[in-house]
Amino acid sequence: xxxxxxxxxxxxxxxxxxxxxxTAKGIKAEGSAAACDGDVVPKKEWGSFKLKEGMSIDVxxxxxxx
Amino acid sequence: MRYARQRLIKExxxxxxxxxxxxxxxxxxxxxxxxxxxxxxxxxxxxxxxADDDVIEDSNLHRQVLFSExxxxxxxxxxxxxxLERLDSRVQVRTFGRVSEDNFADFAQGADLVMDxxxxxxxxxLINRMCARSRxxxxxxSVAASEGMLAAFKFxxxxxxxxxxxxxxxxxxxxAPVFRGITGPYAGAMSCAxxxxxxxxxxxxxxxxxxxxxxxxxxxIRSFALHRDPQCPDCSGSFGN
Ligand SMILES: [Zn+2]
Numbered sequence: 001x002x003x004x005x006x007x008x009x010x011x012x013x014x015x016x017x018x019x020x021x022x023t024a025k026g027i028k029a030e031g032s033a034a035a036c037d038g039d040v041v042p043k044k045e046w047g048s049f050k051l052k053e054g055m056s057i058d059v060x061x062x063x064x065x066x
Numbered sequence: 067m068r069y070a071r072q073r074l075i076k077e078x079x080x081x082x083x084x085x086x087x088x089x090x091x092x093x094x095x096x097x098x099x100x101x102x103x104x105x106x107x108x109x110x111x112x113x114x115x116x117a118d119d120d121v122i123e124d125s126n127l128h129r130q131v132l133f134s135e136x137x138x139x140x141x142x143x144x145x146x147x148x149x150l151e152r153l154d155s156r157v158q159v160r161t162f163g164r165v166s167e168d169n170f171a172d173f174a175q176g177a178d179l180v181m182d183x184x185x186x187x188x189x190x191x192l193i194n195r196m197c198a199r200s201r202x203x204x205x206x207x208s209v210a211a212s213e214g215m216l217a218a219f220k221f222x223x224x225x226x227x228x229x230x231x232x233x234x235x236x237x238x239x240x241x242a243p244v245f246r247g248i249t250g251p252y253a254g255a256m257s258c259a260x261x262x263x264x265x266x267x268x269x270x271x272x273x274x275x276x277x278x279x280x281x282x283x284x285x286x287i288r289s290f291a292l293h294r295d296p297q298c299p300d301c302s303g304s305f306g307n
Contacts, residue, residue, distance in 0.1 A: 028242075029238070030238065030241060030242040031241075031242055031243055031244055033236050033237055033238075033277075038290055038291060039290060039291045039293055040235075040236055040290050040291065040292050040293050041293070042231070042235050042236070042293060042294070042298070043237075043238040043295070044295050044297055045295070058279075058288060058290065060213075060215075060279045060288070061210070061213055061243065061244070062187075062215070062237050062241050062243040063208045063209055063210035063211075063213050063214065063215050063243050063246075064185070064186055064187040064190055064208050064210065064241075064243040064245075065097070065208060065209050065210040065243075065245060065246075065248050065253075066094050066096055066097050066098035066099065066183050066184055066185040066207070066208060066209060066253065
């Protein structure tokens with residue numbers, strides 16, 4: 001199915017979870033946060049959160065400096 | 067009149083009068099906190115509590131605008147207080163060293179808002195947890211290289227907190243951000259973004275329940291609604307299910 005990942009068109013297999021998708025991108029969970037269709041998805045829900053056709057996925061780095 | 071130009075901005079017409087009655091407690095007076103405190107004091111905030119247990123080092127001067135070469139080796143919070151008093155002789159600044167679970171209540175006493183402008187994730191998780199526990203409104207701001215994060219949590223409102231959660235809901239209690247360098251203009255841009263959010267809050271705008279991601283290199287901002295993790299160890303005790 002087609003999805004949007006960080007503003008760009010992308011593909012995801014049916015029944016893919018957000019965690020599968022992020023892991024496949026080589027992104028480490030402990031350094032990131034994610035949102036789907038404008039809503040942050042808490043990290044503990046990534047493994048059960050199923051992606052849907054047309055969904056817009058944003059994954060961003062956690063930063064802590066100042 | 068000091069605030070005449072600020073009062074020309076419609077939403078900030080009465081801001082200096084409002085700020086004169088408020089107290090903000092700020093963690094960190096370095097790359098983010100220093101300039102932010104200066105902006106808030108300039109806008110009319112007269113009561114600040116600032117916490118920083120670092121001393122000024124040469125490697126701070128490229129981004130930490132309150133300090134100069136002559137300050138190297140001196141306390142950051144003491145020098146920040148001195149600079150804020152130079153800006154406005156009326157300002158009352160309480161200084162703190164390291165904020166801990168034990169002294170948080172004293173640090174946040176009387177604060178209408180706590181701002182986390184520190185420089186490490188352990189402090190960030192601690193301040194978040196203590197703000198949630200004490201139901202103190204909270205702004206988080208962080209930066210690394212050209213990426214910045216800003217988020218606002220209305221912990222004083224149980225409904226808002228139960229819906230939007232806390233920083234640990236967003237980042238995870240095991241958050242491990244990577245350190246990727248920092249420079250003055252990027253840190254300064256995020257300082258001002260945090261100060262702006264605080265001013266909008268005091269001007270009466272509902273700024274809570276969102277996170278903003280700043281791509282400072284490409285000048286793009288993304289914004290998302292925050293959602294609570296029902297099992298979050300840092301806020302579920304405070305805001306229940
Ligand atoms: Zn939480």
